[in-house]
Amino acid sequence: MALIGRHVTxxxxxxxxxxxxxxxxxxxxxxxxxxxxQVIDGVHVLADRVSWDRIGRKAVSRxxxxxxxxxxxxxxxxxxxVLPAGAREGDVERLCRGLQEAAERWGAPLVGGDVAFQRxxxxxxxxxxxxxxxxxxxxxxxxxxxxxxxxxxxxxxxxVLPDGxxxxxxxxxxxxxxxxxxxxxxxxxxxxxxxxxxxCRDAGRLAEASxxxxxxRSADIPVRVGVPREAAFADGEDYELLFAVAxxxxxxxxxxxxxxxxxxxxxxxxxxxxxVAIMHPDGTCEDGSDLGWMHGS
Amino acid sequence: MALIGRHVTxxxxxxxxxxxxxxxxxxxxxxxxxxxxQVIDGVHVLADRVSWDRIGRKAVSRxxxxxxxxxxxxxxxxxxxVLPAGAREGDVERLCRGLQEAAERWGAPLVGGDVAFQRxxxxxxxxxxxxxxxxxxxxxxxxxxxxxxxxxxxxxxxxVLPDGxxxxxxxxxxxxxxxxxxxxxxxxxxxxxxxxxxxCRDAGRLAEASxxxxxxRSADIPVRVGVPREAAFADGEDYELLFAVAxxxxxxxxxxxxxxxxxxxxxxxxxxxxxVAIMHPDGTCEDGSDLGWMHGS
Numbered sequence: 267m268a269l270i271g272r273h274v275t276x277x278x279x280x281x282x283x284x285x286x287x288x289x290x291x292x293x294x295x296x297x298x299x300x301x302x303x304q305v306i307d308g309v310h311v312l313a314d315r316v317s318w319d320r321i322g323r324k325a326v327s328r329x330x331x332x333x334x335x336x337x338x339x340x341x342x343x344x345x346x347x348v349l350p351a352g353a354r355e356g357d358v359e360r361l362c363r364g365l366q367e368a369a370e371r372w373g374a375p376l377v378g379g380d381v382a383f384q385r386x387x388x389x390x391x392x393x394x395x396x397x398x399x400x401x402x403x404x405x406x407x408x409x410x411x412x413x414x415x416x417x418x419x420x421x422x423x424x425x426v427l428p429d430g431x432x433x434x435x436x437x438x439x440x441x442x443x444x445x446x447x448x449x450x451x452x453x454x455x456x457x458x459x460x461x462x463x464x465x466c467r468d469a470g471r472l473a474e475a476s477x478x479x480x481x482x483r484s485a486d487i488p489v490r491v492g493v494p495r496e497a498a499f500a501d502g503e504d505y506e507l508l509f510a511v512a513x514x515x516x517x518x519x520x521x522x523x524x525x526x527x528x529x530x531x532x533x534x535x536x537x538x539x540x541x542v543a544i545m546h547p548d549g550t551c552e553d554g555s556d557l558g559w560m561h562g563s
Numbered sequence: 564m565a566l567i568g569r570h571v572t573x574x575x576x577x578x579x580x581x582x583x584x585x586x587x588x589x590x591x592x593x594x595x596x597x598x599x600x601q602v603i604d605g606v607h608v609l610a611d612r613v614s615w616d617r618i619g620r621k622a623v624s625r626x627x628x629x630x631x632x633x634x635x636x637x638x639x640x641x642x643x644x645v646l647p648a649g650a651r652e653g654d655v656e657r658l659c660r661g662l663q664e665a666a667e668r669w670g671a672p673l674v675g676g677d678v679a680f681q682r683x684x685x686x687x688x689x690x691x692x693x694x695x696x697x698x699x700x701x702x703x704x705x706x707x708x709x710x711x712x713x714x715x716x717x718x719x720x721x722x723v724l725p726d727g728x729x730x731x732x733x734x735x736x737x738x739x740x741x742x743x744x745x746x747x748x749x750x751x752x753x754x755x756x757x758x759x760x761x762x763c764r765d766a767g768r769l770a771e772a773s774x775x776x777x778x779x780r781s782a783d784i785p786v787r788v789g790v791p792r793e794a795a796f797a798d799g800e801d802y803e804l805l806f807a808v809a810x811x812x813x814x815x816x817x818x819x820x821x822x823x824x825x826x827x828x829x830x831x832x833x834x835x836x837x838x839v840a841i842m843h844p845d846g847t848c849e850d851g852s853d854l855g856w857m858h859g860s
Contacts, residue, residue, distance in 0.1 A: 282594060287704050287772070288632040288756060289598035289696070294591045297579060301586035301675045302641040302693060309679060335585040344599040346643070346691035378598045380691070382606060388685035394643035394677070396599060396693040399586070407584050459585060475584070 276375035280341065290377035292342055292398070299338045299399035303329045307350070307390035310503075311435070318357045320435045321393070322364020328462070329397040330372050330439040331505045335460035336406070337448040338399035340374035340441065347381045348392040365395075372441055374399070405448065410457035410476030410510035414534040417517055418508050419443050419526050422465055424493035425503040433490075434503035443522040444507060450518065451511055458509040464500045466557035468508055470542045473534060476510070482532040482554065484546045499544065500557040510534055573672035577638065587674035589639055589695070596635045596696035600626045604647070604687035607800075608732070615654045617732045618690070619661020625759070626692040627669050627736040628802045632757035633703070634745040635696035637671035637738065644678045645689040662692075669738055671695070702745065707754035707773030707807035711831040714814055715805050716740050716823050719762055721790035722800040730787075731800035740819040741804060747815065748808055755806040761797045763854035765805055767839045770831060773807070779829040779851065781843045796841065797854040807831055 276284055283291035305325040307313040313321060326343055333340050345365050349358060358381075369376040374397060419440055425433040440460070447455055459472045465487070473480040482499075489498040511517055513533070521528050532545075542554035573581055580588035602622040604610040610618060623640055630637050642662050646655060655678075666673040671694060716737055722730040737757070744752055756769045762784070770777040779796075786795045808814055810830070818825050829842075839851035 283701070283703065287701075288629040289596040289635070289694075289701070291633075291698070291701050292595040292597060293593075294595035295593070296591070298589040298591035298595065298695075299586040300589060300639060300641055300693075300695065302643045302677050302691075304643050304645065304677050304679050306645060306679055306681075308684070309681075332585040336588075338586070342597060344597055344693055346599045346601050346693075348601070348603060348689055378693075380599050380601050382601050382603055384603075384606075384687075387605070387687065389689075390681075390684065390686055392645055392686075392689055394599075394691040396597075396641055396643075396675075397586075398595075398597060398695075401588070404580070404584075404586070404588050406580065 276370065278375045281375055281377055284377055285379065292377065294341065294400065296400060296402050297404060299333060299336055299401055299404060300396065301329065301332045302394055302396040304392065304394045306392050313391045316435060318361040319364035322361045323368040324435050325393040325395045326365055326368035327437060327439045329395040330374060330441060331460040331462065333397055333399040334440040334444040334507060335458050336401055336404040337444050337458060338401035338404060340372050341398040341400050342377045343369045343374045344378035344396040345376060346379065346394045348389060349381060349383050350389050350391050351384045351387065372439060405455055405458040407457055407459050407472045407475035410472060410478050410534045412478055412534055412536045413513040414456055414510035415513055415530050416480060416508065416510055416532040416534060417528055417530050418488065418506050419528055420506040421488045421490040422461065422504050422506060423498035423501045424490045425501060437505045439505060440507045443526045446522045447509065451515065454512040454515045456510045456512060458507055461504040461506045461508050462502060464502045464557060466499045466542050466554040470555055472508060472510065473541055476534065477537050478534040479536065479538045480532060480542045481535050482542065482544050484544050486529065486531045488527060488529045499554060573667065575672045578672055578674055581674055582676065589674065591638065591697065593697060593699050594701060596630060596633055596698055596701060597693065598626065598629045599691055599693040601689065601691045603689050610688045613732060615658040616661035619658045620665040621732050622690040622692045623662055623665035624734060624736045626694040627671060627738060628757040628759065630694055630696040631737040631741040631804060632755050633698060633701040634741050634755060635698035635701060637669050638695040638697050639674045640666045640671045641675035641693040642673060643676065643691045645686060646678060646680050647686050647688050648681045648684065669736060702752055702755040704754055704756050704769045704772040707769060707775050707831045709775055709831055709833045710810040711753055711807040712810055712827050713777060713805065713807055713829040713831060714825055714827050715785065715803050716825055717803040718785045718787040719801050719803060720795035720798045721787045722798060734802045736802060737804045740823045743819040744806065748812065751809040751812045753807045753809060755804055758801040758803045758805050759799060761799045761854060762805065763796045763839050763851040767852055769805060769807065770838055773831065774834050775831040776833065776835045777829060777839045778832050779839065779841050781841050783826065783828045785824060785826045796851060
């Protein structure tokens with residue numbers, strides 16, 4: 267913790283006691299959200315090709331994306347880091363700065379951490395980030411019903427480019443958008459998930475948890491400029507929101523302070539195989555259940 | 564999470580939603596404690612020499628020791644695991660079982676996790692465990708005052724034996740003892756820390772946070788049978804509690820349901836160099852400030 271503590275300060279009043287003791291102490295009441303996610307060199311990033319502050323920001327943003335997916339308010343983050351043998355001090359400082367910048371920006375101050383130094387061997391840079399959030403009525407994956415409309419925020423596909431740069435490093439977790447959605451749609455927002463492993467895979471997870479089938483209209487998927495349409499189905503690391511809304515409810519085309527696009531891309535139907543069906547403009551139906559992203563492949 | 568979720572169930576009523584969604588949802592109110600710690604093959608354990616269920620238990624117990632050190636009640640744990648290339652399925656199952664066993668035993672159900680597979684290279688087994696706990700009045704390191712008596716639970720030294728077995732794998736976090744201490748001593752329990760990096764190093768941390776000097780009486784240190792006295796000052800991984808109590812307050816010799824020994828080992832004095840002074844029976848004073856444990860050295 268000392269190493270992270272040296273680079274970390276927060277004025278968030280919910281942090282009663284920050285880094286430096288055995289544990290941090292936070293004010294919390296009601297439903298507490300908690301989850302952990304990892305960023306590993308060679309799997310989620312290429313640490314010799316990007317500045318480590320971006321890696322730090324990605325690690326925090328990736329975990330915060332799950333807070334957005336539950337419609338929660340960020341509370342705090344904790345980071346555990348394994349530094350490879352030979353990590354340079356400047357890189358380590360950049361990493362800590364990136365972790366803190368993202369944590370502060372999104373209102374989830376870094377309140378705990380552990381940094382371990384690998385003295386030899388090939389151990390890759392490894393960062394695990396735990397996020398805590400609050401929500402009295404979290405939006406689960408399992409609340410979808412047949413007849414719901416499916417929507418996504420933003421555009422999909424091509425987040426991981428060959429040079430290791432791009433969206434997957436610099437995305438913003440959809441926290442303001444999620445807050446706007448819960449405020450606007452209320453209880454008609456039945457289910458939500460963030461798209462980290464590809465649209466089809468995560469649509470399959472939402473559909474399965476809800477006991478439904480996801481039917482996606484190929485022509486309606488918002489695809490990132492310059493990316494082939496198929497990529498939007500299977501690529502990972504979009505960190506957009508996929509959500510199910512009661513059929514017929516009006517959802518705005520843009521949402522949140524940054525006017526993020528919201529697009530209707532399909533519906534939930536009664537449970538059937540395949541779990542994810544892609545409807546093409548020519549009337550054919552493709553099985554999308556096995557399309558998805560394997561990190562590091 | 565899927566891999567951990569498959570091995571994890573809990574009936575703890577504070578867990579509103581367990582593994583399987585984007586995040587877990589917990590009931591929490593008041594002061595929330597949060598911290599993270601890591602166990603890394605080659606640094607904290609030797610994964611080719613011990614059964615992986617012990618590694619899992621150690622990883623959870625090590626983090627829970629910090630909850631004890633704050634006088635808190637465990638709430639939940641989250642684990643992030645990096646598996647080395649070639650990890651065997653049986654070992655992975657044992658690891659998950661060990662994580663869950665320790666988490667359930669101590670009332671801190673495993674509610675979140677992430678498992679990453681290393682496909683190549685020398686990446687060591689790495690486990691980071693985040694613990695959450697509750698306490699309205701956490702016992703900090705910084706509350707010690709000159710004139711306080713210093714106590715430890717249990718015996719010290721020799722926790723890490725050459726064959727990789729022993730106390731550091733199978734210790735119990737001092738949670739019931741900490742609960743008994745806070746109940747018995749109340750506000751006269753001024754400061755507390757768990758001894759993970761050696762008595763002298765952690766006494767120095769408590770003393771520094773409290774703006775005091777720690778004076779330890781060599782002859783009074785409770786030493787593990789078969790271990791040289793010096794080892795009790797510098798060895799790490801004891802996971803006993805070191806605490807400061809207002810001078811003159813009566814502290815029981817044994818505490819908690821397992822009648823754990825409690826020993827007075829010194830006092831806090833006004834701030835002075837060296838930060839940690841060891842008083843020997845022959846009247847000499849040794850500087851203990853630099854004695855301590857470096858994991859993996």
